[in-house]
Amino acid sequence: MPADSLASWNDGKARSAILAFVERVSRPGGPDFVPEEERIAVFDNDGTLWSEMPVPVQALFLRDRLRELAPQHPDWQTTDPYRAMLAGDNRGVLASGLAGITQLVMSTHAGMTTDEFADIVRGWLSRARHPGSGQPYTRMVYQPMLELLAYLRANGFTLFIVSGGGIEFMRVFAEQTYGVPPHRVVGSSNVTHFEMRGARPVLLRDPKLEFFDDKAAKPVAINKFIGRRPIACFGNSDGDHEMLLWTTEGRPDGRQGFGLLLHHTDGEREFAYDREHVVSGHLDAALDDAPTRGWTVVDMKQDWKRVYPN
Amino acid sequence: MPADSLASWNDGKARSAILAFVERVSRPGGPDFVPEEERIAVFDNDGTLWSEMPVPVQALFLRDRLRELAPQHPDWQTTDPYRAMLAGDNRGVLASGLAGITQLVMSTHAGMTTDEFADIVRGWLSRARHPGSGQPYTRMVYQPMLELLAYLRANGFTLFIVSGGGIEFMRVFAEQTYGVPPHRVVGSSNVTHFEMRGARPVLLRDPKLEFFDDKAAKPVAINKFIGRRPIACFGNSDGDHEMLLWTTEGRPDGRQGFGLLLHHTDGEREFAYDREHVVSGHLDAALDDAPTRGWTVVDMKQDWKRVYPN
Numbered sequence: 001m002p003a004d005s006l007a008s009w010n011d012g013k014a015r016s017a018i019l020a021f022v023e024r025v026s027r028p029g030g031p032d033f034v035p036e037e038e039r040i041a042v043f044d045n046d047g048t049l050w051s052e053m054p055v056p057v058q059a060l061f062l063r064d065r066l067r068e069l070a071p072q073h074p075d076w077q078t079t080d081p082y083r084a085m086l087a088g089d090n091r092g093v094l095a096s097g098l099a100g101i102t103q104l105v106m107s108t109h110a111g112m113t114t115d116e117f118a119d120i121v122r123g124w125l126s127r128a129r130h131p132g133s134g135q136p137y138t139r140m141v142y143q144p145m146l147e148l149l150a151y152l153r154a155n156g157f158t159l160f161i162v163s164g165g166g167i168e169f170m171r172v173f174a175e176q177t178y179g180v181p182p183h184r185v186v187g188s189s190n191v192t193h194f195e196m197r198g199a200r201p202v203l204l205r206d207p208k209l210e211f212f213d214d215k216a217a218k219p220v221a222i223n224k225f226i227g228r229r230p231i232a233c234f235g236n237s238d239g240d241h242e243m244l245l246w247t248t249e250g251r252p253d254g255r256q257g258f259g260l261l262l263h264h265t266d267g268e269r270e271f272a273y274d275r276e277h278v279v280s281g282h283l284d285a286a287l288d289d290a291p292t293r294g295w296t297v298v299d300m301k302q303d304w305k306r307v308y309p310n
Numbered sequence: 311m312p313a314d315s316l317a318s319w320n321d322g323k324a325r326s327a328i329l330a331f332v333e334r335v336s337r338p339g340g341p342d343f344v345p346e347e348e349r350i351a352v353f354d355n356d357g358t359l360w361s362e363m364p365v366p367v368q369a370l371f372l373r374d375r376l377r378e379l380a381p382q383h384p385d386w387q388t389t390d391p392y393r394a395m396l397a398g399d400n401r402g403v404l405a406s407g408l409a410g411i412t413q414l415v416m417s418t419h420a421g422m423t424t425d426e427f428a429d430i431v432r433g434w435l436s437r438a439r440h441p442g443s444g445q446p447y448t449r450m451v452y453q454p455m456l457e458l459l460a461y462l463r464a465n466g467f468t469l470f471i472v473s474g475g476g477i478e479f480m481r482v483f484a485e486q487t488y489g490v491p492p493h494r495v496v497g498s499s500n501v502t503h504f505e506m507r508g509a510r511p512v513l514l515r516d517p518k519l520e521f522f523d524d525k526a527a528k529p530v531a532i533n534k535f536i537g538r539r540p541i542a543c544f545g546n547s548d549g550d551h552e553m554l555l556w557t558t559e560g561r562p563d564g565r566q567g568f569g570l571l572l573h574h575t576d577g578e579r580e581f582a583y584d585r586e587h588v589v590s591g592h593l594d595a596a597l598d599d600a601p602t603r604g605w606t607v608v609d610m611k612q613d614w615k616r617v618y619p620n
Contacts, residue, residue, distance in 0.1 A: 114533055220504055227492030228491075
């Protein structure tokens with residue numbers, strides 16, 4: 001595939017590193033050749049494939065769903081963390097900690113069948129609009145990353161998403177938006193259980209966290225869902241630190257994996273955030289580690305001609 | 311693909327039902343057409359793709375590994391369930407119940423890295439031989455089922471294994487044996503955790519069962535790993551009952567899924583067992599359910615020209 005398929009990337013170190021890596025592993029007979037079935041690439045989602053600012057998209061889904069359900073729960077108006085979330089008091093929500101946030105997730109993401117949940121997400125995505133751009137959230141994806149997905153796919157890579165986002169939330173849009181089918185989307189999950197409703201089998205989403213796919217859990221999830229070490233890993237935060245290490249360090253096959261971090265440096269076209277940012281997208285230790293590990297750091301302001309599709 | 315690619319299947323109801331199903335869902339413009347990305351087929355492994363008799367292959371791996379480790383554990387000679395397993399006292403092993411069997415699994419399948427475990431399994435598979443045939447276990451696969459896998463693949467299906475067997479055990483041989491890559495093998499799992507050993511990241515297999523992929527857990531696993539309802543399901547025991555129901559009953563998309571049960575009727579060429587068999591391969595309620603649900607039952611003695619590859 002011609003290199004100019006990365007049309008939204010400026011010439012520079014990041015683009016060159018991507019091209020050199022793909023050339024290196026896909027040249028038959030070359031010393032670093034990797035057979036196609038082992039050309040596995042993993043991508044974080046929030047802040048790597050689509051915008052996670054001002055807050056991650058799934059948090060906006062949660063807020064809207066909480067508002068919809070609120071009339072049936074009058075106590076939410078006065079009880080934290082519900083009160084804080086309904087009032088748009090982000091500081092109050094964060095103060096409720098992981099336990100409070102989990103409670104909000106379970107009140108909005110559980111108690112229905114898996115099919116019903118997918119319908120709820122699908123409906124919301126079709127109606128909701130980003131407050132800044134007025135676009136559907138599935139248009140708030142990064143054009144240079146869409147080109148990168150296509151470029152890797154054209155060079156025989158199999159692409160997986162490995163994200164802290166909800167697995168059943170992402171699967172609703174990942175195939176159409178990124179060309180990644182449901183079985184190659186890995187994320188956080190609820191416990192579910194099977195039951196027969198008369199003649200109809202259903203899976204119920206229980207209000208219990210099964211797996212939180214972040215930090216050291218990401219290599220665990222990669223091993224469980226993919227069963228093979230990725231040869232390339234793309235992330236943007238400390239939540240991706242361990243899966244970057246898993247991809248590039250001390251591999252028993254002796255291969256040199258490729259690691260890449262998006263650095264959100266563009267306060268004009270998108271958002272600028274890294275070390276001081278506390279929610280999804282905190283980037284500190286992984287950024288310090290990048291030079292030592294040989295990870296490519298994308299300076300989004302410098303390296304990208306544009307951020308979003310037209 | 312020509313129908314005669316199912317060369318080891320006798321003409322009969324089972325073969326005809328398979329051909330009719332594949333024709334129905336893959337004919338463009340037909341009323342039952344299913345797009346390729348939704349042509350998902352799931353297969354049980356033990357007793358469906360390879361023999362599970364006289365005992366499942368992974369139990370033989372467990373026994374051999376227990377023997378290897380026994381010199382370091384003198385107490386195993388006198389303590390059940392270890393004593394029973396080492397003495398070949400199958401009745402004693404079964405009497406130890408699920409708790410005892412889990413203890414045996416954890417003593418032999420945990421405490422090493424995921425890479426080390428894969429090497430152990432690979433080594434064992436290369437050395438071990440089936441007591442009856444003298445063949446490696448990866449040759450004790452069913453030739454008609456290999457043809458069926460190839461036939462479905464050639465007709466645009468994506469194949470998954472969904473088995474009670476260990477996910478990291480099966481992944482060692484599934485790609486070479488069945489053409490199913492690791493990320494499309496689903497099974498029972500241990501808890502694992504990530505740690506850095508100096509500069510080297512590893513995943514450790516902890517002595518704790520994470521997921522037992524059997525019965526009502528199979529639709530749960532299908533939803534988690536595949537994220538899409540299969541259009542075809544192939545099994546041989548009551549352990550596959552719920553995933554058959556999940557495939558064929560009350561689908562919200564209104565499609566007619568295909569269910570198939572292998573009935574082990576051939577005591578001469580393989581083994582004959584169903585309702586009275588208590589270990590892996592117990593087939594009772596699902597067999598009773600087959601006529602009502604429209605599931606195809608394969609009479610292995612009648613329907614198969616041969617059982618194993620040459």
